[in-house]
Amino acid sequence: MACTAETLAAALRAAAAVIAEHRAELVELDRAIGDADHGENMDRGFGAIVSALDTATPETPAAVMKLAATTLISKVGGAAGPLYGTAFLRASVKLGDAAEVDGPLLVEALRAALEGVQARGKAVGGDATMVDALIPAVSAAEEASGSGIAEILSAAADAADKGAESTVELVPRKGRASYLGDRAIGHMDPGARSTALLLRAFAEAAK
Amino acid sequence: MSVGIVLVSHSAKLAEGLAELAAQMAPDVTIAAAGGLADGGIGTDYDEVVAATQRADSGAGVVLLYDLGSAQMTAELAVESLADPSAAVVVDAPLVEGAIAAAVAAQGGADRKAVAEAAAAAGAPPDLTFDEGTQDDESSVELTLRNDVGLHARPAAVLVRSIAGLDAQVTVRLGDETADANSVLALMALGARQGDRIEVRAKGAQAEEALAKVKDLVDQNFGE
Numbered sequence: 243m244a245c246t247a248e249t250l251a252a253a254l255r256a257a258a259a260v261i262a263e264h265r266a267e268l269v270e271l272d273r274a275i276g277d278a279d280h281g282e283n284m285d286r287g288f289g290a291i292v293s294a295l296d297t298a299t300p301e302t303p304a305a306v307m308k309l310a311a312t313t314l315i316s317k318v319g320g321a322a323g324p325l326y327g328t329a330f331l332r333a334s335v336k337l338g339d340a341a342e343v344d345g346p347l348l349v350e351a352l353r354a355a356l357e358g359v360q361a362r363g364k365a366v367g368g369d370a371t372m373v374d375a376l377i378p379a380v381s382a383a384e385e386a387s388g389s390g391i392a393e394i395l396s397a398a399a400d401a402a403d404k405g406a407e408s409t410v411e412l413v414p415r416k417g418r419a420s421y422l423g424d425r426a427i428g429h430m431d432p433g434a435r436s437t438a439l440l441l442r443a444f445a446e447a448a449k
Numbered sequence: 450m451s452v453g454i455v456l457v458s459h460s461a462k463l464a465e466g467l468a469e470l471a472a473q474m475a476p477d478v479t480i481a482a483a484g485g486l487a488d489g490g491i492g493t494d495y496d497e498v499v500a501a502t503q504r505a506d507s508g509a510g511v512v513l514l515y516d517l518g519s520a521q522m523t524a525e526l527a528v529e530s531l532a533d534p535s536a537a538v539v540v541d542a543p544l545v546e547g548a549i550a551a552a553v554a555a556q557g558g559a560d561r562k563a564v565a566e567a568a569a570a571a572g573a574p575p576d577l578t579f580d581e582g583t584q585d586d587e588s589s590v591e592l593t594l595r596n597d598v599g600l601h602a603r604p605a606a607v608l609v610r611s612i613a614g615l616d617a618q619v620t621v622r623l624g625d626e627t628a629d630a631n632s633v634l635a636l637m638a639l640g641a642r643q644g645d646r647i648e649v650r651a652k653g654a655q656a657e658e659a660l661a662k663v664k665d666l667v668d669q670n671f672g673e
Contacts, residue, residue, distance in 0.1 A: 319492035
């Protein structure tokens, strides 16, 4: 199954539902090492994406991603807004004017999203950020690029889950959590967790 | 037409207060505050940063300063989204000192690159050098400060502006410390107060003119 503007919009609505469902969990993760607003910010941002999709009908997958990007940039406060906004924006650029996204193009878009996040946030693997979920996710997606959309996203989501789990043992080197140093060990990074949740939501929607 | 300045902060009060402070030293520069969220909360508002950047650009470009990490990301994203991203630049500088230095440089007619450099340099240690005695090719004049606050922020800024366009290297000495007269922060770091006697030295083609301007300012108590 290839991904069209309609199926991508539906996936974003599903992602919004997942984020809403995990709002309290993300708040709790962020309370431990940040300012306890990640769940609320993400819920507000994805809620706004749903509202935007209710009133506009973007015609290409790239246009859907661009609408999501600009909404996240404007509505999600803190570092997550510009970071997720950049990820969606770079993915949108990579999708170009394609009417349907196939496996190889999806993998390219995921790679572009990762590179955008790294350029914006200057984080590398091991800094205990969303990048620790995204790097293994993109690698897994690249390995699965010969398969269908659902399989690629499923592999990416599995790898992102493991990557998010790995941040529990890391000392954060970026953002507010970095001020805590060793005291942040034992806590999962909220951004890595939300990245894993989003990829899982996309994978489920693609089935 | 001077370079515009945008102050990106998580707090509306911080951005506005700093814009107010910097404007005192640079009355002709557009200093746009982009602080806080639209609902009054703490955070950075991308749309507001874009709008402030457009507002601050009179054609000479814009320099953006920020307080904390995500404000930097928002500022960089805003610049990337401009029709002409080369019109604006985000500078890594201490927010307060950088804003003052940038504002004074912009008021003096510096271009976007020089304004950005002035802001970035504000993070370096004050430009103080030990007294090495008057050089042969220098002229100098000794002046006594009579104004209330001495070489504090506003008078220091007025002094920097007064010699900005001149072909002269000017320094101000107090005791055994000497400051570059192009740097508001270096002048302020001298801590020259009312009643202090400073020595102003200049070399270059317009050295005499520079000294005369500074003498006038001191004689007129910097317009206070």
